[in-house]
Amino acid sequence: xxxxDLLDLSSAYADDQSAASRLIVTRRGVYDGTYxxxxxxxxxxxxxxxxxxxxxxxxxxxxxxxxxxxxxxxVHRRYSSPRLFPSxxxxxxxxxxxxxxxxxxxxxxxxxxxxWEILSASGGHREGDPxxxxxxxxxxxxxxxxxxxxxxxxxxxxxxxTSAHITGLAAGxxxxxxxxxxxxxxxxxxxxxxxxxxxxxxPSPLLDYVHSVIxxxxxxxxxxxxxxxxxxxxxxxxxxxEGRCDEYVFDRAEWCPARHDG
Numbered sequence: 370x371x372x373x374d375l376l377d378l379s380s381a382y383a384d385d386q387s388a389a390s391r392l393i394v395t396r397r398g399v400y401d402g403t404y405x406x407x408x409x410x411x412x413x414x415x416x417x418x419x420x421x422x423x424x425x426x427x428x429x430x431x432x433x434x435x436x437x438x439x440x441x442x443x444v445h446r447r448y449s450s451p452r453l454f455p456s457x458x459x460x461x462x463x464x465x466x467x468x469x470x471x472x473x474x475x476x477x478x479x480x481x482x483x484x485w486e487i488l489s490a491s492g493g494h495r496e497g498d499p500x501x502x503x504x505x506x507x508x509x510x511x512x513x514x515x516x517x518x519x520x521x522x523x524x525x526x527x528x529x530x531t532s533a534h535i536t537g538l539a540a541g542x543x544x545x546x547x548x549x550x551x552x553x554x555x556x557x558x559x560x561x562x563x564x565x566x567x568x569x570x571x572p573s574p575l576l577d578y579v580h581s582v583i584x585x586x587x588x589x590x591x592x593x594x595x596x597x598x599x600x601x602x603x604x605x606x607x608x609x610x611e612g613r614c615d616e617y618v619f620d621r622a623e624w625c626p627a628r629h630d631g
Contacts, residue, residue: 390504392489394423394438395574397499403555404501404522405429406574407438409626410457412485423448424626431627438500445627453484457502460493475604477540477594492520494603505619506578506610513613515582518593521561521569525602534566535605538595544608546571546583546590559583561590561608569606577621581614588612 394408407429411422429435430444437444440456448454453461461484462472470480476490492501506517524535545562552558559571559579571579582588594607618624 390485390489392502393505393574395501395503395572396438397501399499401554404573406624408441409505410454410502412453418451421450421453423454426623427625427627428623429627447626453488457488457493458484460491460495460500461487462491475594475596475600477607490518490607491604494601496601501572503572503574506575508614508617508619510617513585513615515612515614515617517575517578517610519572519575519608519610520603521606521608522572523570524568524605527567527569531566531568532598532605534563535568535595536597538563538592538606540592540594542592542595544568544590544592546579546588546610548580548583561606577618578614579610581616581618582610582612585613585615 390412392410393406394410395404396407397404406426408423408425411424413420413422423441424447425437425441425444435444438456440454441448452458462469466472473480473482473487476482476487478486478490482490488502489504492503494501504518506515508515524532542563547560547562549558549560550556555573555576557576557580559576561568561570588610589612590608590610592606593609596605596607598605
């Protein structure tokens with residue numbers, strides 16, 4: 370029986386996202402540059418106010434030599450706070466920044482977007498920082514219907530011709546997903562394509578999920594926002610994937626939070 374009390378089973382959690390939202394906390398590898406999931410950041414909405422929670426994934430916490438994030442040293446603790454933790458809040462653009470309206474527009478957000486919405490859309494990316502957040506895809510356990518919002522990775526490596534092509538993409542334009550099993554870095558890699566034009570890649574932490582959607586052969590990938598070249602490459606292409614999957618991969622053991630002491 371699925372339980373939402375501890376938020377430890379992702380499908381139950383995803384079915385009730387009116388009450389809770391979850392971001393996957395990922396970290397870029399020092400040696401290979403690959404982003405890997407290491408924990409969850411949650412916003413739980415209650416009658417008496419929001420609560421923010423952070424937990425490591427058991428698979429990460431149990432790795433020999435695993436280095437915790439600053440401010441979250443105990444890998445077996447669920448951290449809880451009535452406010453967004455400083456280490457994540459500082460990744461949200463300041464309300465005092467004069468370029469804030471333009472920045473929110475690149476994320477397809479309204480001017481009154483709150484810190485959680487901004488963090489969810491931007492991934493909290495900071496130049497030279499290895500941490501990035503990705504919204505947990507939504508999933509209906511009864512119908513198998515699923516959806517995900519994510520930013521394309523690897524755009525900055527695609528060259529000026531591809532950059533110009535991305536600039537010309539309109540919201541709602543349909544793209545395609547192309548698995549790249551010959552990829553030497555990661556045979557699970559999935560290219561984001563517009564016809565024969567390779568625009569970027571699906572973020573590594575979402576690959577198993579995206580493969581499960583592709584296998585059902587009933588999905589659409591559309592442009593939410595395509596930003597001009599002067600935008601940071603990380604924010605160039607915001608996408609929405611809709612489809613179905615027979616299995617919600619975030620129910621697998623490797624996606625379970627660590628057991629908590631106390």
